[in-house]
Amino acid sequence: MSTQTSHRLETQLLGRDVSVTLSGPWTAYWIRFLSFIMGWYFLHAGLDKLVNWPFDAGWFVGGAAQASILAPIMAPFAEGAGLAFVNVAVPVGQTLIGLGLIFGGFTRVAAFFGAFLMTFFYFVNGPGGAWAHGMVNGDLLALLLFVTVVVFGSGKVFGLDGYLRKTAVVRNHPRLQYLLG
Amino acid sequence: MYVGGGLLLFGAVVIGVVETLFGSPHAVTGEGQIVHETLVPLEVRSFIILAGLLVWLLYAVYKLTSADPPAATPEPAPETAD
Numbered sequence: 001m002s003t004q005t006s007h008r009l010e011t012q013l014l015g016r017d018v019s020v021t022l023s024g025p026w027t028a029y030w031i032r033f034l035s036f037i038m039g040w041y042f043l044h045a046g047l048d049k050l051v052n053w054p055f056d057a058g059w060f061v062g063g064a065a066q067a068s069i070l071a072p073i074m075a076p077f078a079e080g081a082g083l084a085f086v087n088v089a090v091p092v093g094q095t096l097i098g099l100g101l102i103f104g105g106f107t108r109v110a111a112f113f114g115a116f117l118m119t120f121f122y123f124v125n126g127p128g129g130a131w132a133h134g135m136v137n138g139d140l141l142a143l144l145l146f147v148t149v150v151v152f153g154s155g156k157v158f159g160l161d162g163y164l165r166k167t168a169v170v171r172n173h174p175r176l177q178y179l180l181g
Numbered sequence: 182m183y184v185g186g187g188l189l190l191f192g193a194v195v196i197g198v199v200e201t202l203f204g205s206p207h208a209v210t211g212e213g214q215i216v217h218e219t220l221v222p223l224e225v226r227s228f229i230i231l232a233g234l235l236v237w238l239l240y241a242v243y244k245l246t247s248a249d250p251p252a253a254t255p256e257p258a259p260e261t262a263d
Contacts, residue, residue, distance in 0.1 A: 068227070069224055069228055069231065112241075119231075119234060127209060127223065128209075131209040131223070132207060132209050132210055134197060135193050135197060136194075150241070175245070175250040175251075177250075178244070178245050178251070
């Protein structure tokens with residue numbers, strides 16, 4: 001059996017042929033590597049908050065966010081039950097996102113919520129100083145890297161999603177593959 | 182797909198070039214003090230970039246709900262001895 005290592009991806013953009021030749025091993029390796037690094041990025045952030053519990057996001061949701069364009073939708077979470085929810089959801093969410101990306105389980109769901117959280121970090125941290133060197137910063141790049149994982153998936157590469165795809169549930173509901181890697 | 186990316190590029194890059202050449206390349210200081218002599222307010226750039234992200238999100242929801250589902254992963258063929 002021969003193993004083809006380069007693959008021609010026939011496709012068009014804006015009506016023009018933009019077909020590219022990709023190295024199969026490098027493509028698989030790179031999206032897996034990227035997922036692993038992004039997973040540790042969030043797993044570390046989540047575990048750091050859980051290990052040093054209690055976590056209080058009040059300075060972020062109730063303070064820094066008030067100077068951002070997201071202030072109106074974050075105001076209900078600035079105190080009381082809303083803030084209590086954020087205090088738990090952020091560290092637990094970051095931990096689950098990190099685990100999902102590292103182990104390749106529900107990869108696209110994990111990466112989507114990674115991008116979701118990074119949207120808040122980007123727009124709230126920006127006016128507070130993170131845009132000091134322009135609006136393309138680490139937060140935006142991390143957001144886009146999570147989107148990259150959503151687009152390409154990676155759970156099939158040494159990940160749990162490879163097994164989940166073969167289950168009867170997923171085979172009977174192929175649309176679920178959009179949520180896996 | 183193109184609209185989302187276009188908005189993001191416009192908000193981050195195109196306006197960024199204009200600000201660099203004619204406005205304020207450092208609209209925010211490291212301490213978070215907003216410099217106000219920008220040609221395009223930061224809020225406007227923020228909304229443009231956010232709109233791009235939301236367009237991508239809407240496109241993803243459309244793909245998830247309306248487009249044809251992907252082909253199911255084939256069941257692995259049983260190994261046979263020959």
